[in-house]
Amino acid sequence: MALRPPGEDFTPQRPHSNPEAPSPIRPSISSTSSTPSKPSRNTPASCPSTPVKCSKATSPSSPSTPKTGQEQCAGITKAGKRCARMVKAKAPLSAFDSDEGESSSSIPRFCFQHKKELMGPTGYYARKNGEWVEFEDWIPAYLQEETQVSLRVEMEKTRTQSDVKGYIYTFEIREPGDAEIIKLKVGRTVNLVKRIDQWGKQCGSKEQVLRGFYPGTVEPDEDGNEGSLMKGRVKAGDKGPWCHRLERLVHLELADLACTTVYLQSAWPHIESPPPADKISATSKDSNLTAPCLDCGSMHKEIFEFKRWTKGKYRGKEWEQLVKPVIERWGKFVELYV
Structure with missing residues (x-):
């Protein structure tokens, strides 16, 4: 370039180029005077020239x-x-899941649009016998909308082949120093007497009392009296149908009650709408979360903590008036329609 005579044109030759077939003119990308065109809505933008990976376009699905x-x-x-x-994942169901079997699957969550769609129908036709089932006959109106949606989905589901006949039992985990909280373990079993013995051996650092089981029929003793609930004296009657499905339904409702404590309202159970989410205290949101068991180290998610009724006609009757009716109602539903 320095030896080029003044005024002489200089055109560099590209090695091995074909002069009879000139290459097409390529626009410069270094010009600062040009304004980059805006990509159309239907045309994806080009990947940047910097060495980063271009992410795939996200499809609606x-x-x-x-x-x-x-x-x-x-x-x-x-x-x-x-x-x-x-x-x-919001309370109350964010802290809930069962340990095994059918109930081990995660709880299906729904966006606002699909929750609205699922809350639209008033009922469905039972798969068992084709009868029309009204949701409001089984699902209390005071439960959170997320819980109501989950219960509707669970009610309508086809029964799994792994489901079996069995019992729903309830233990009270006694905490003598805590007069404000009652802990109730609600589980399922196909052998009630064996399960009572297993639970006592597995986690026996605290006193545990059997409060009841479903179906609640017990064989009478020799004198014709109703059977005992004391360990070593329990004689269970016939098993109830599909204990996996029954446990799932019961757990969903109990998780809601433990979280919202709606049952402490003076108008309960005659409440026509769930309490607003912002009215649920942080303490009650985590009320059915338990620490790892000191005996076995596992998280017993089937143990529910309820605030006690301290006054009124329900005082001291959390099992009889709160938990037992939930089990019996869903037990009747499973018997009729699952």
Whole structure:
């Protein structure tokens, strides 16, 4: 370039180029005077020239990256694909799940749109006998909407082949120093007497008292008296149908009651709407969360903590007036329609 005579044109030759077939003119990308055109709505933007990976475009049916405490909506869109919305797991069901069997599957969560759709129908036709089942006959109106949706889904589900006949039992975990809380373990078993013995050996550091079981029929003793609930004296009657489904339904409702403590309101059970979420205290939101068991180290998520009634006609009757009716109501539903 320095030896080029003044005024002489200089055109550099590209090695091995074909002069008879000139290459097409390529627009410069270094010009600062040009304004980059805005990509059309239907045309994806180009990947940047910097060495980073270009992420794939998210389709409507692809879920966004889940954050802690979020799950993908279990609803189905009109296109027949799973809803891509992510749903925050809220109390009361965020702290609830069972330990094994059918109940070990996570609770399906739904976005606002699918919750509205699921809350629309007044009932459904039972798979067992084709009878019409009214949701309001079985689901109390004072439960949280998320709980009501989960109960509707559970009611309508097909019975799994792994479900069996059995019992729903309730132990009270006695805490002599705590007069404000009652802890009740609600579980299922196919052999009630054996389970009572197992539970005492597995977690025996605290006194545990059998409060009852479903079905509640017990064989009378030699004198014709109703059977005993004391260990070593229990003689259970016939098993109830489909204890997996029954336990699931019972757990869903008890988790809600333990969380919201709606039963402490003076008008309960004649309450026509759930308490607002902002009225649920932080303490009651975590009321059915338990620490790892000191005996076995596991989390007994089937243990529910309830604030006691301290006055009125229900005082001291948390098992009889709160938990037992829930078990019996869902036991009747399973018997009729599952």
